[in-house]
Amino acid sequence: MLQFSYYGHSCFQLNDGTHKVLTDPFLTGNPTAAISAEKVEADTILLSHAHGDHFGDAQAIAERTGADVVGVPEVLGLLRLPGAKLHGMNLGGTLSLPFGSVRMVLARHSSGVAGGCACGYIIRMGGKTVYFAGDTAIFSDMKFLGERDAIDYAMLPIGDNYTMGPEDAALAAKWLGAKHVIPIHYNTWPMIAQNPEEFKKLCEAASDAKVTVVQPGESIELV
Template identity: 90%
Template structure:
């Protein structure tokens, strides 16, 4: 069984009952955060890039939990943690861990640090394949991602302005061939305000994906 808990913005936890993978832990200063940085659990932290609303509380959470932090080397260079707690990788690389594996994939977005790049992750955990897109525009290689992996759940930003908006995210779901889509990175601030119900209609009309709207603080079993 794999459970997803959404903490708001792009922060979520994947928990298979034995391992906990946390993404982009922006909690302090996040008006939608459903948990505090001193309460969240993690064994592994995945960072998509170094903007403050994604890099967020990575340092504090890793110090408290002892979690390993994964990201591109330039992003990890901003952390003050022992080298044993950092795993640098780059686009196309695959990392095998106790819970399964993950592959770092392209995201079309600025990185927040000189020389770095933004990324997403294809995560294999609990018998499921989960695509965490990070912050990204739509890009044609999403078709390749869908051909390369049978994606069970795609976690896609829909906020617009800084990332793709609902229309492009709906098209991305089609290109990815995802069975399920969960929208993220919206309604944190007025500039990225979106109606997830409208996105659900768009996405399900444009693709075969089923959309699950998970509110901050709520959990969903990835069946």
């Protein structure tokens, strides 16, 4: 069993019943946040890059929960945590963790810190393969990601302006060969306002993926 809980923007938690993985914990100052930084739980935090709407509350949550934090070294260098809690990686690397593993993959986006790069993650947990795209434009190597791994769920940004929009995200789902897609990174502010139901129609017409729209504060089981 693997549970997905959406907390708004690009922040979600994967929970296999024993371990809790949290992505890009921007909660304080997030108008769509469905939980506070003081209450969210995590054993591992995955950071895709250092922009404030992704790096967010990583320091405070890691201090409170004792979570390990994964990211590129330049992003981790912004944190004031014991070295044993920081797991630096770079593109193409795989890290084994108590819940399974993560592989750091390319994202086409700026990093928010000098010398760093933005990334996404292929997460193996609870018998599922989950692709967290982070902030990204569409890029042709998404076809390779789909060939490299049988992706059960792809968490794709659809907000446009800062990331790919609905049309490109629908094409990305096709290239990835994902069985399921959950849209993220939209409706936080007017600049990235989107209708997720329209994206669902677009994506399901363009690919074999089934789209599940999860509202902030909702949880679903990844089947």
